[in-house]
Amino acid sequence: MNELNLLPLIGIAVVVLGFALRFNPLLVVSVAGLVTGWAVDLDFFTLIETFGEKFMNARQLASFLLILPIIALSERYGLQQRAKSWVASIKSATTARILSLYFVVRECSAALGLLSLAGQPQTVRPLLAPMALGAAANLHGELPKHVKDMISAHAAACDNIAVFFGEDIFIAFGAVLLMDAFLKENGIEGIEPLHIGLWAIPTAIAALIVHLFRLARLEAKISQQMQAHTTSQTHNLSEELS
Structure with missing residues (x-):
């Protein structure tokens, strides 16, 4: 042997x-x-x-790299600043509303198979996160770093979660076809990709409800952290003066 x-x-x-x-x-x-x-x-x-x-x-897998120089040039010439200033001019815009709207659109588009319609490098970093930060700054003033990081993390999470639960509804998605092939190889008949896509709808709706609830609580969390930051700054300033 x-x-x-x-x-x-x-x-x-x-x-x-x-x-x-x-x-x-x-x-x-x-x-x-x-x-x-x-x-x-x-x-x-x-x-x-x-x-x-x-x-x-597998060269088509690296095709997304072609968009990175375009995003870099757009950011260099003020794309993020434009997004922030535009949102700041909308008085009714809040961080939770912007992220909630993006989540709904992203999940619905993923369910239709439009996975490349948005994404982390081409939408979240140059547009969504600056818009969410601009809305928060419009309401609360200058944001400390930990609040900025929290909002940016929520913006990234919106894209990830919406795509993760939305793409399984699209019957031509690779994971759906893989599950269908696995079931048939193991002798489980009568299940088609359409069935898998339909059963993914309740999960996607549940993810939508849960995440919209989390985003609704985000506004209160931002307010709490900004209040704590202001209190801390005031306390530090009073100590320095004394």
Whole structure:
């Protein structure tokens, strides 16, 4: 009986160690691939050829990178500042209302399969988060860093949660098709992608209700933290004067 060769698994250790040390993910994965290739006795040129072949086969996965320079240029020329100033001019706009509206639109669009309609790099960072911050600043004045971080985190969460629960309704979504194939491979018949999509609707509605409730409480939380921040500043100032 041949002995089990565990040396090729060294690539997993490289990935775990690299991520634990917070190195660049692309660098960590590349090094892990090189180490794994060395462990299975691939010569250098074959290894490079394999890297190139896999990249070409999955090059469409990196197509989203094309939008990053556009977003960077837009931010450099004041996109975030424009979003903040525009929201500040709307007196009825609040952080919770902006995020709630985005959540509803994002979940509904994900249910229709329009996953690329918005997202973290192209919408949340340059538009949604600055708009939410602008609405809060319009009501409470200058925001401290911890309040800004909290609002930005809620903006990012809106996109993640809405997409996560909305995309399962779309019957052509990869995860739905994967579940359908898994059920059929294990002899479970009579379940079609349409059934999976329909059963995802109650979960999506529940996620919508829960998250809108959380966003409704966000306004009160912002007010509490701003009041505590103001009290702390006043106390510190009185101590310095005394």
